[in-house]
Amino acid sequence: MTTQEIHPDVPRRAHEAIVWIDHDRAVIVSPELDATESVQTVVRAAGESPATFEARAVDVVIDDARVIVTGPAFARTSFERAFVAVTHRPDRLVEVEPHLA
Secondary structure (H helix, E strand, O other): OEEOOOOOOOOOOOOEEEEEEOOOEEEEEEEOOOOOEEEEEEEOOOOOOHHHHHHHHHHHHOOOOEEEEEOOHHHHHHHHHHHHHHHOOHHHEEEOOOOOO
16 A cells, blocks of 8 residues: 555546545545546444445445545554455555644
């Protein structure tokens, strides 16, 4: 897995999703066919296991060629493991560590 700083003035590639994830929620920005972007929120249901929650989040980005992942370290790592377990493609992940101001 690579860590890369993403600058706002650098355009994202087609088929590239951004995932911000924590223990209870994943916010996913994905490209649409008409060059717009969709924002989806996956919320962990009461009593839902972390594995089921992560699987639902992975399902949203499974077809994207590149997935940029950010959020707290424990959540990023867990999501990335779930993504690789399903896709067997760790090369599609880019980890972005949040910066504290």
